[in-house]
Amino acid sequence: MEDKKGIFYYPLLQDRTLKMYVRLSEKDVEFRPDKHDDPELWEEHGWVPYSAILKAKRLNKEGKMKANFPFHLYDIDIAIRLLKDAIHDKEDWG
Numbered sequence: 001m002e003d004k005k006g007i008f009y010y011p012l013l014q015d016r017t018l019k020m021y022v023r024l025s026e027k028d029v030e031f032r033p034d035k036h037d038d039p040e041l042w043e044e045h046g047w048v049p050y051s052a053i054l055k056a057k058r059l060n061k062e063g064k065m066k067a068n069f070p071f072h073l074y075d076i077d078i079a080i081r082l083l084k085d086a087i088h089d090k091e092d093w094g
Helices: 040-045 050-061 076-093
Strands: 006-009 018-024 029-035
Touching (some): 006 076, 018 076, 029 040, 029 076
Antiparallel strands (some): 018 029
């Protein structure tokens, strides 16, 4: 799906107020959450490279993270599919 902010998916199917935006940078896929009823989230969060999410997962597995990170919201497979579809759509339209 896509809106004025970009390409997104709903990471929690039961919550349509939370969107996860995805984009492709030069080196990585990046994620940025937005919540309809929390407009400050977009401004405060910023874009997170997938490599940083993987690093956080590793630190969490090693017991080195104190915060509870919602890893399940950052789905690289969905992000890649959406980005590939967007590229394909642009190629079709020339």
